[in-house]
Amino acid sequence: MGFPINRMRRLRSNETLRKMVRETKLSIEDFIYPLFIVYGKDKKIPVKSMPGIFQLSVDRLKDEILEIDSLGIPAVLLFGIPEKKDSIGSSAYDENGEVQNATRLIKDTCPDLMVVTDVCMCEYTDHGHCGVVEADGRVNNDATLELLAREALSHVRAGADIIAPSDMMDGRIGYIRNCLDENAFQNVPIMSYAAKYSSAFYGPFRDAAESAPQFGDRKTYQMDAANIEEALREVSLDIEEGADIVMVKPALAYLDVIKAVKEQFHYPTAAYNVSGEYSMIKAAAACGWLDEEAVMLEALTSIKRAGADIILTYFAKECARLLAK
């Protein structure tokens, strides 16, 4: 008898103690910050649906990179917005494409800042799909693999440290791995978007990257939100094919998937806190409905608590500033 009613509350009695027994600690090293590199000169264009996020041309990138580096954020993820799109996304593997040029500039400016590049066709195709589209409107999986491998190789040749294929074609990890190995890039890791759901949370990103599909949707290659066993099969295949880091995307509506992936595979696991998850918090905060800082910290902590080792987030800079205090 006589159990004190504050049995659990003793450890919550003051801030110092709460910090000492905290199980999950966010750290700046957890973050990868996405950047949108747009063609042309002297551009810093705000993305309307993502307050605080800009499309930047390569010549305006340097200050941004110095800031990211000085905050201690270890890596950036690059997306390109090319001037010309065509049916096979040829600017994706242009040696002088936006991502390739940005990669060279970043490695010259801050050699220790890791450059991760998104490998996909949707930003480069005029139809906005992630691969080669057939006459019947379907994406041809195998024809797309060759293009993805060319894109990945051109990123690595420009100096990319990690390749992140986000297209969800079957067999792409093995195909890209072979291509990199054959070209003596055995040491470049692949972070695969292994469990990527067909999600409405990507809405604002498609503004930012100008990559909305012009017809149809991505449901034939991205996963159904209702499935988790399928996610584990996807992750298992990507690991077999050579993925070094596996990603779950989006993050907040899929915390159970992050946890299952981490517990089942014990692999370095990344989670993408996607555009819609960012914009919801920004919008509610702008209305005065939520405390932005507190909600950001709570959301990012939940992603880490679920099992993510790496968090890709548009909040990286804001959160890094807060954690550095």
Ligand code: PBG
């Ligand atoms: C595809 C890609 C997408 C995102 C990252 N890579 C969009 C899509 O699949 O439609 C979304 C990221 C976000 O919403 O922040 N290249």
